[in-house]
Amino acid sequence: MKLSMPRFDRSPVLVVGDVMLDRYWHGCTTRISPEAPVPVVKVEQMEDRPGGAANVALNIAALGASASLVGVTGADEAADSLAQSLTSAGVDVHFQRIASQPTIVKLRVLSRHQQLLRMDFEEPFATDASALASEVKGLLAGVRVLVLSDYGKGALKNHQVLIQAARARGIPVLADPKGKDFSIYRGADLITPNLAEFENIVGRCADEAELVAKGARLMAELELGALLVTRGEHGMTLLRPGHPALHLPARAREVFDVTGAGDTVISTLAAALAAGEELPQAVALANLAAGIVVGKLGTAAISAPELRRAVQREQGSERGMLSLEQLLLAIEDARAQGEKIVFTNGCFDILHAGHVTYLEQARAQGDRLIVAVNDDASVTRLKGPGRPINTVDRRMAVLAGLGAVDWVISFAEDTPERLLEQIRPDVLVKGGDYGIDQVVGADIVRAHGGEVRVLGLVENSSTTGIVEKIRRQP
Numbered sequence: 001m002k003l004s005m006p007r008f009d010r011s012p013v014l015v016v017g018d019v020m021l022d023r024y025w026h027g028c029t030t031r032i033s034p035e036a037p038v039p040v041v042k043v044e045q046m047e048d049r050p051g052g053a054a055n056v057a058l059n060i061a062a063l064g065a066s067a068s069l070v071g072v073t074g075a076d077e078a079a080d081s082l083a084q085s086l087t088s089a090g091v092d093v094h095f096q097r098i099a100s101q102p103t104i105v106k107l108r109v110l111s112r113h114q115q116l117l118r119m120d121f122e123e124p125f126a127t128d129a130s131a132l133a134s135e136v137k138g139l140l141a142g143v144r145v146l147v148l149s150d151y152g153k154g155a156l157k158n159h160q161v162l163i164q165a166a167r168a169r170g171i172p173v174l175a176d177p178k179g180k181d182f183s184i185y186r187g188a189d190l191i192t193p194n195l196a197e198f199e200n201i202v203g204r205c206a207d208e209a210e211l212v213a214k215g216a217r218l219m220a221e222l223e224l225g226a227l228l229v230t231r232g233e234h235g236m237t238l239l240r241p242g243h244p245a246l247h248l249p250a251r252a253r254e255v256f257d258v259t260g261a262g263d264t265v266i267s268t269l270a271a272a273l274a275a276g277e278e279l280p281q282a283v284a285l286a287n288l289a290a291g292i293v294v295g296k297l298g299t300a301a302i303s304a305p306e307l308r309r310a311v312q313r314e315q316g317s318e319r320g321m322l323s324l325e326q327l328l329l330a331i332e333d334a335r336a337q338g339e340k341i342v343f344t345n346g347c348f349d350i351l352h353a354g355h356v357t358y359l360e361q362a363r364a365q366g367d368r369l370i371v372a373v374n375d376d377a378s379v380t381r382l383k384g385p386g387r388p389i390n391t392v393d394r395r396m397a398v399l400a401g402l403g404a405v406d407w408v409i410s411f412a413e414d415t416p417e418r419l420l421e422q423i424r425p426d427v428l429v430k431g432g433d434y435g436i437d438q439v440v441g442a443d444i445v446r447a448h449g450g451e452v453r454v455l456g457l458v459e460n461s462s463t464t465g466i467v468e469k470i471r472r473q474p
Contacts (some may be wrong), residue, residue, distance in 0.1 A: 029112070079103045226279060340367045
């Protein structure tokens with residue numbers, strides 16, 4: 001399946017559901033309590049993260065989409081913490097605050113990244129269903145996807161009112177279901193139960209054929225547009241009426257914590273569908289995102305750069321020859337990971353040992369090496385008739401095959417100054433006996449806070465010398 005990274009920035013999504021606060025207390029454990037056979041944790045760090053529907057909205061915003069959230073909380077410090085975290089992340093927050101009830105809080109005590117204890121502070125909410133529905137209807141204008149994030153905590157009382165309101169506007173409805181009655185999601189465009197939730201409704205499935213058959217019956221019974229069953233280490237299965245089942249393998253390299261994985265799946269699905277992706281492609285993106293989040297500790301959001309890198313790995317395009325647009329995106333992602341960008345340029349007509357050594361030295365100046373290559377016309381202008389020996393596509397292909405080189409791009413001008421203005425590398429590297437002030441583009445790089453470094457050349461290595469030697473051969 002061909003995957004691409006959608007433009008999430010024009011994709012408004014509305015999330016409605018059970019909001020909660022995930023609170024983490026971290027500390028070291030060095031002794032057992034004298035009062036009981038339990039470890040004593042010396043709390044050194046306290047951390048609050050949005051959970052439940054709030055985590056779904058946060059994930060959508062982290063991908064760069066526009067996220068709004070409607071939920072129910074108490075009128076307390078936990079609700080204030082949630083609102084502050086979400087608002088600072090760009091989420092448009094609409095809380096129905098109930099003074100007589102506490103915000104749902106799940107407190108986890110951890111030591112050395114291991115969870116020792118979880119304490120839940122919660123009571124079912126006495127939600128004003130009509131007020132919440134009125135709030136949702138007022139926010140549907142301009143929304144491309146509605147997400148029902150249902151944890152069975154009482155925020156969602158009348159699912160059908162919300163589903164029908166969205167369908168009347170032609171807005172797809174995605175639901176992450178809970179409970180023993182899926183009829184409340186009738187008419188949804190997609191529901192995303194995990195395998196345990198699915199089997200709780202349809203009965204145990206002995207194999208994939210039975211899962212597909214029971215899923216088809218459930219879709220017909222509830223008039224669902226599609227059904228996505230998340231199956232842990234067995235990946236995901238997408239079922240659609242009139243289409244063969246799509247089975248996607250799990251993408252996790254290492255599972256550290258499955259907390260919030262379902263939130264990541266439905267948020268990525270919603271953002272991708274809102275951005276115009278077809279459902280199979282959106283599911284594949286969600287599968288990649290889930291593989292990232294289970295490698296993190298606790299409830300976590302997936303950023304657009306993280307997902308884009310996963311897509312690039314999937315397509316084998318994390319390195320190699322790129323267009324300018326692709327390169328700028330790759331640089332943005334690299335910088336989001338704190339990586340230092342190194343830039344060098346040249347003709348690289350016949351690659352020799354001097355080039356290889358120089359490029360390895362250049363790569364050692366940072367984390368990512370960009371090699372900009374003069375196109376054929378500019379090489380002819382610089383080197384004279386008969387050059388280049390190799391066309392630009394072949395020169396770029398050889399450079400891209402070197403372990404030291406991350407990205408290769410060509411340019412048509414005699415100098416790379418226009419590229420340097422757009423790329424703004426952290427380090428500009430040049431080889432030879434140049435003085436630093438003689439390096440073309442040095443002023444541009446320095447103006448943007450970068451460095452300029454000159455590296456030595458390997459003796460007796462010259463493309464021009466090699467060409468002349470070949471020409472002298474009888």
